[in-house]
Amino acid sequence: MKELKILLILVVVVLVGYWGIEPYAHSVMHGEVKKPDYNYSDLKTTAATTGDPAKGKELFVANCASCHGLKNDGINPGMDKNAAIASFNVVPPDLSNIAAILDHKFLAAFIKNPQQATENPKFAMPPMAQLSDEDVGHIIAYLSSVAKKNLDGKEITIEACGRCHSIKYQKIYAETPAENLKAYLGKVPPDLSVMGKAKELEYLETFINNPQNGLPG
Numbered sequence: 001m002k003e004l005k006i007l008l009i010l011v012v013v014v015l016v017g018y019w020g021i022e023p024y025a026h027s028v029m030h031g032e033v034k035k036p037d038y039n040y041s042d043l044k045t046t047a048a049t050t051g052d053p054a055k056g057k058e059l060f061v062a063n064c065a066s067c068h069g070l071k072n073d074g075i076n077p078g079m080d081k082n083a084a085i086a087s088f089n090v091v092p093p094d095l096s097n098i099a100a101i102l103d104h105k106f107l108a109a110f111i112k113n114p115q116q117a118t119e120n121p122k123f124a125m126p127p128m129a130q131l132s133d134e135d136v137g138h139i140i141a142y143l144s145s146v147a148k149k150n151l152d153g154k155e156i157t158i159e160a161c162g163r164c165h166s167i168k169y170q171k172i173y174a175e176t177p178a179e180n181l182k183a184y185l186g187k188v189p190p191d192l193s194v195m196g197k198a199k200e201l202e203y204l205e206t207f208i209n210n211p212q213n214g215l216p217g
Contacts, residue, residue, distance in 0.1 A: 036209035040106050043117060047108035048137025056142025059135050063128060064095070072096035072146040081175075088124045089184035091175045093163055099143035100151055101160050107143075108136050124184070161192065169193035 060070065066078035071094050077084070084091050099107065109117040113127040131139075151159075158172060164181055166174045168191055174181065178188045195204070 036206050038103065038209065040103060040109070043105060043109040045105070045109035045112055045117075047112050047133040049104040049108050049140050051134065051137035051139075051141040053138070053142040053145040055135075056138035056140070056145075059131070059139050060142055063131060064139070067092040067125075069094040070096050070143075070146060072148065085176060085180050089176070089180040090124060091163055092125075093159070095143060097147045097151060097155070097159055099140060100147035100149065101156055104140055104144075107140055111136050111139060157192075164189040166191045167193050 057073070061075065065075055067084065069075055069077040073096070077092065077094075079087070081091055102110070106117065111128055112131065112133075114123045114125040115121050115127065128136075148155075154170070157167070162172060163175045164185070166172060170193070174189070176184075182188050199207075
């Protein structure tokens with residue numbers, strides 16, 4: 001009889017833990033994940049997203065080409081890959097197709113102030129305070145005019161993710177060395193080879209739209 005009472009007490013404790021404590025713990029560890037916001041409503045930028053491509057090219061060469069190349073228009077960056085890694089611990093991206101990949105509202109906010117747009121105060125690129133809202137629109141118009149049309153998924157992934165992430169199963173390797181990425185980001189970004197199978201589509205969509213929304217806590 002004594003053993004039966006002990007068993008019943010254990011059963012009650014387990015059930016209370018399962019139906020009471022476990023859901024609470026799950027809600028704390030895995031809170032509600034915000035849905036992807038493709039309107040970027042949190043960005044309060046007033047920068048333009050349209051303008052004159054010719055003026056945009058002049059502005060790009062004067063303000064962006066010291067770090068960024070534009071292969072589609074024959075523009076090489078002012079510093080080579082090794083110099084960029086030594087300076088920033090990361091390779092600044094070529095921007096040939098950036099306007100075909102990123103939402104133009106986000107791109108405008110990013111050009112004006114990368115730290116604010118990404119909510120990352122340690123972002124290597126400084127705010128472009130010298131550019132007016134109209135200037136930003138000209139640059140985006142120029143970037144749009146040279147961007148390749150109809151990029152496929154692999155091209156988008158390489159350009160949007162390949163500076164930091166490898167996808168070794170597809171023979172895609174991060175452009176920046178792992179030790180420099182660790183110094184820049186605090187850790188080495190994961191290889192994405194099996195990410196499509198390891199994570200649900202909804203999670204990937206949320207995380208890619210805004211990684212902070214997909215992180216625990």
